[in-house]
Amino acid sequence: MRFERREHIPPALAVLTPLIAVAISLALAGGLIALAGAPVLTAFGKIITGAFGSKLAVTETLARTAPLILTGLAAAVAFRARLWNIGAEGQLYLGAIAVAAASAHLFGGLPGVVQIPLLFVTGALAGMVLLLIPLWLRLRFQVDEVVTTLLLNFVALLFVSMLIDTVLKDPLAFGWPQSVPVASQAELPKIIPRSRLHIGLLVAVVLAFVVHFIQSRTAFGLQSRAAGLNPSGAAFAGVPLGRTLLLVAMLSGGLAGLAGAVEVMGITSYVTTELSPGYGYSGIVVAMLAGLNPLGVVLAALFTAVMFVGADAMSRSLAVPSYIADVTVALSLLTMLVAIFFTQYRIRR
Amino acid sequence: MSETVLDISQVSKRFGATLANDTISLSLERGEIIALLGENGAGKTTLMSMLFGHYTPDSGHISVMGRVLPPGRPKAAIRAGIGMVHQHFSLAPNLSVLENVMTGTESLWRPWSDRAKGRARLMEISARFGLKVSPDARLGDLSVGEQQRVEILKALYNDAKILVLDEPTAVLTNVEAEHMFGNLKDMARQGLSIIFISHKLDEVMATADRIVVLRGGRVVAERRAVETSKAELAGLMVGREVKRPLREPATPGAVVLEAKAVTLREGGVERLKAVDFHLRAGEVLGIIGVSGNGQAALARLTGGLARRSAGEITLFGQPVGDLSVREVVGAGIGRIPEDRNHDGVIGEMAIWENGVLERLPEFTRGGLVDRKAGMEFARRIIEGFDVRGGTPASRIRLLSGGNMQKLILGRNLIEHPKILIAAQPARGLDEGAVAAVHERILAARRAGTAVLLISEDLDEVMALADRIQAITGGRLSPPVRPEGINARQLGLMMAGEWGAAEHAV
Numbered sequence: 145m146r147f148e149r150r151e152h153i154p155p156a157l158a159v160l161t162p163l164i165a166v167a168i169s170l171a172l173a174g175g176l177i178a179l180a181g182a183p184v185l186t187a188f189g190k191i192i193t194g195a196f197g198s199k200l201a202v203t204e205t206l207a208r209t210a211p212l213i214l215t216g217l218a219a220a221v222a223f224r225a226r227l228w229n230i231g232a233e234g235q236l237y238l239g240a241i242a243v244a245a246a247s248a249h250l251f252g253g254l255p256g257v258v259q260i261p262l263l264f265v266t267g268a269l270a271g272m273v274l275l276l277i278p279l280w281l282r283l284r285f286q287v288d289e290v291v292t293t294l295l296l297n298f299v300a301l302l303f304v305s306m307l308i309d310t311v312l313k314d315p316l317a318f319g320w321p322q323s324v325p326v327a328s329q330a331e332l333p334k335i336i337p338r339s340r341l342h343i344g345l346l347v348a349v350v351l352a353f354v355v356h357f358i359q360s361r362t363a364f365g366l367q368s369r370a371a372g373l374n375p376s377g378a379a380f381a382g383v384p385l386g387r388t389l390l391l392v393a394m395l396s397g398g399l400a401g402l403a404g405a406v407e408v409m410g411i412t413s414y415v416t417t418e419l420s421p422g423y424g425y426s427g428i429v430v431a432m433l434a435g436l437n438p439l440g441v442v443l444a445a446l447f448t449a450v451m452f453v454g455a456d457a458m459s460r461s462l463a464v465p466s467y468i469a470d471v472t473v474a475l476s477l478l479t480m481l482v483a484i485f486f487t488q489y490r491i492r493r
Numbered sequence: 494m495s496e497t498v499l500d501i502s503q504v505s506k507r508f509g510a511t512l513a514n515d516t517i518s519l520s521l522e523r524g525e526i527i528a529l530l531g532e533n534g535a536g537k538t539t540l541m542s543m544l545f546g547h548y549t550p551d552s553g554h555i556s557v558m559g560r561v562l563p564p565g566r567p568k569a570a571i572r573a574g575i576g577m578v579h580q581h582f583s584l585a586p587n588l589s590v591l592e593n594v595m596t597g598t599e600s601l602w603r604p605w606s607d608r609a610k611g612r613a614r615l616m617e618i619s620a621r622f623g624l625k626v627s628p629d630a631r632l633g634d635l636s637v638g639e640q641q642r643v644e645i646l647k648a649l650y651n652d653a654k655i656l657v658l659d660e661p662t663a664v665l666t667n668v669e670a671e672h673m674f675g676n677l678k679d680m681a682r683q684g685l686s687i688i689f690i691s692h693k694l695d696e697v698m699a700t701a702d703r704i705v706v707l708r709g710g711r712v713v714a715e716r717r718a719v720e721t722s723k724a725e726l727a728g729l730m731v732g733r734e735v736k737r738p739l740r741e742p743a744t745p746g747a748v749v750l751e752a753k754a755v756t757l758r759e760g761g762v763e764r765l766k767a768v769d770f771h772l773r774a775g776e777v778l779g780i781i782g783v784s785g786n787g788q789a790a791l792a793r794l795t796g797g798l799a800r801r802s803a804g805e806i807t808l809f810g811q812p813v814g815d816l817s818v819r820e821v822v823g824a825g826i827g828r829i830p831e832d833r834n835h836d837g838v839i840g841e842m843a844i845w846e847n848g849v850l851e852r853l854p855e856f857t858r859g860g861l862v863d864r865k866a867g868m869e870f871a872r873r874i875i876e877g878f879d880v881r882g883g884t885p886a887s888r889i890r891l892l893s894g895g896n897m898q899k900l901i902l903g904r905n906l907i908e909h910p911k912i913l914i915a916a917q918p919a920r921g922l923d924e925g926a927v928a929a930v931h932e933r934i935l936a937a938r939r940a941g942t943a944v945l946l947i948s949e950d951l952d953e954v955m956a957l958a959d960r961i962q963a964i965t966g967g968r969l970s971p972p973v974r975p976e977g978i979n980a981r982q983l984g985l986m987m988a989g990e991w992g993a994a995e996h997a998v
Contacts, residue, residue, distance in 0.1 A: 364860065366846060369842065370846075374838075374841075376835055379798065379818075379836075380796075380818070380830055380837070381818065382817065382819045382822060382851050
């Protein structure tokens with residue numbers, strides 16, 4: 145048995161790939177649920193009702209989707225250009241803390257229409273700055289950005305932890321380590337009143353379309369793809385590699401920073417070290433499931449959110465460990481990687 | 494006494510609509526060297542892949558030392574004594590030579606590997622066949638020629654009695670190739686049987702005892718090397734008379750590009766040392782030399798990819814600074830890179846994207862790529878330059894080497910450049926494609942383009958160039974005319990003996 149590279153990838157296969165991958169990962173997760181002693185079909189039913197069964201469930205699922213879209217886009221944009229940004233988690237936290245600080249100390253008095261966009265920009269800028277350090281190290285000293293971006297996540301989290309215990313500590317929080325809150329005008333309007341679903345979801349979806357447009361239609365999109373696929377060929381054709389990667393990094397870091405901004409302004413209104421349940425890392429899975437396609441990211445983010453919210457509900461009612469959500473999402477990444485391989489190669493005897 | 498070690502009998506293989514191998518029979522004697530000669534796509538590699546068990550024949554069988562080889566089983570082929578040296582080596586650059594050779598020869602369940610025994614065996618083989626290597630060198634640090642030697646040693650380490658080499662010279666310099674063929678002859682004298690795949694007539698004539706010519710999946714002829722000629726083989730291989738075009742006399746125009754005492758230093762190494770040359774409209778200046786003597790640096794410098802360390806360059810009579818790629822392309826300078834796949838194209842991108850990438854500003858309005866205009870540009874190239882096997886929207890890696898090169902030529906020549914920098918433009922192409930590329934270069938010369946032809950192929954330079962300069966160790970000889978010089982003298986010039994260039998022009 146051997147593998148042979150396909151000359152053409154059938155379009156139907158390209159669309160089916162993530163669906164097959166997800167189906168297999170669910171089947172494998174079913175095995176684990178059975179091992180935990182719960183009825184598998186009932187469990188899947190609970191996952192679905194947990195994620196969609198009530199108005200509250202739906203809004204909760206969608207509220208979780210918003211940051212996943214943004215971190216998914218951050219990973220997709222960077223990976224397209226072969227810039228391995230594993231640091232969305234740290235960029236998210238830095239964006240979040242920058243927003244809290246800016247709202248509390250700089251823009252707090254401004255009305256919402258002015259302040260909200262300003263804070264979006266602030267969060268994005270903070271995320272960018274954190275990714276520019278590894279990019280500079282890579283361009284200047286060929287330091288592998290996988291390592292630097294990954295490790296900076298811990299640096300960023302500890303930095304935030306320090307800030308919320310010291311200069312940005314909320315004096316009214318009875319000693320809890322949490323940051324000063326954002327001004328009330330800066331809180332994102334809700335799409336559905338009295339739920340946690342805020343307009344951050346719309347911002348994220350619109351940005352998915354914007355990123356898709358940038359990648360498919362602009363000269364920058366073409367050049368970043370060329371730089372990722374074959375750097376020396378791109379350089380020969382005159383693509384400015386450094387500048388292209390710089391723009392890619394700004395876009396990627398900015399999107400991740402924005403994810404943090406949206407979480408703070410839409411959900412918590414202050415920063416703690418438990419702001420993100422790993423949105424930055426899940427964004428990598430989301431991007432891979434989407435085949436790095438920005439529009440696919442929206443659907444992949446929805447799937448991931450459903451798994452997290454639904455599995456939570458399921459574990460509460462069936463006493464299956466809620467880690468099943470993490471396992472399923474992780475399995476879907478592995479099956480997706482195998483599925484991607486089979487879209488590019490066929491088996492020959 | 495002759496002893497048949499390999500017998501390929503009536504083997505056929507079909508891929509979809511194409512019959513890649515059509516009832517091919519072939520036998521190999523002990524100590525014999527056979528050349529499998531044919532154009533790209535003649536079925537040489539398919540046949541060898543079946544021999545090595547990568548493909549299963551549709552019909553026919555293969556026997557080694559009188560025993561039928563089970564089809565489609567590479568391990569069985571190795572055990573039967575067949576060693577394959579692929580065009581693209583299957584070696585790990587981060588391992589040592591010894592580790593590379595020993596990989597796969599020991600069971601994975603052994604607690605540790607017997608390196609001392611492996612080393613002794615490797616050194617013994619190395620001495621017996623005169624293949625010098627240092628077992629502890631890191632493979633990635635070796636030259637391509639040395640890496641190939643490791644690949645051959647690896648096959649011998651596995652007790653190969655029959656060695657198959659797929660286009661062994663495609664990646665080698667001329668000197669390395671000569672050395673390698675010397676080794677092969679030695680090995681044959683010691684009883685090894687060898688098959689090598691090639692489409693180069695010179696090396697086939699010089700090395701093989703017997704030549705099997707493949708065309709369109711069939712064996713069209715079999716000749717003893719002593720009983721045939723290059724002309725006959727060329728005719729058999731192509732199936733029709735292919736004549737490389739020759740330049741006709743012309744009067745060159747004004748000087749368009751001139752370099753005075755230009756030096757290029759990279760990472761502490763002087764790649765170019767105070768070189769002088771000038772290039773006139775409507776002429777071809779040939780730069781000949783063994784690869785690794787500064788050709789790549791010269792192509793990068795003139796193509797906008799390197800900054801000179803000293804010296805002056807004038808373009809159309811005006812002194813210029815270091816131009817970027819975009820400025821070079823914008824000034825009407827076309828560039829054909831030495832390494833098509835590495836620099837010339839981005840394989841996973843569409844043909845139209847590869848067509849417009851180096852002139853992207855012309856196809857961009859307000860930051861948006863004009864896809865329609867790009868597709869139209871690609872269509873014009875495909876039609877005008879006879880590029881076969883793809884549409885503007887299909888990925889470029891699906892094109893054959895010759896068609897890829899036609900596309901690269903086309904995207905440069907379609908805009909009628911004033912200067913064309915062509916680095917090894919016919920490397921790795923078959924005879925038909927070489928003729929097509931040469932014809933295009935001469936057509937550009939007729940249209941007034943100044944061509945800087947950087948090549949290590951003597952025939953190519955002699956046929957195309959109006960003036961020739963040799964490059965050795967980063968220095969350029971004074972120019973000579975091809976009429977006043979023969980191949981031997983040019984060879985001396987390439988070796989740094991510039992006496993022949995006394996009557997410089």
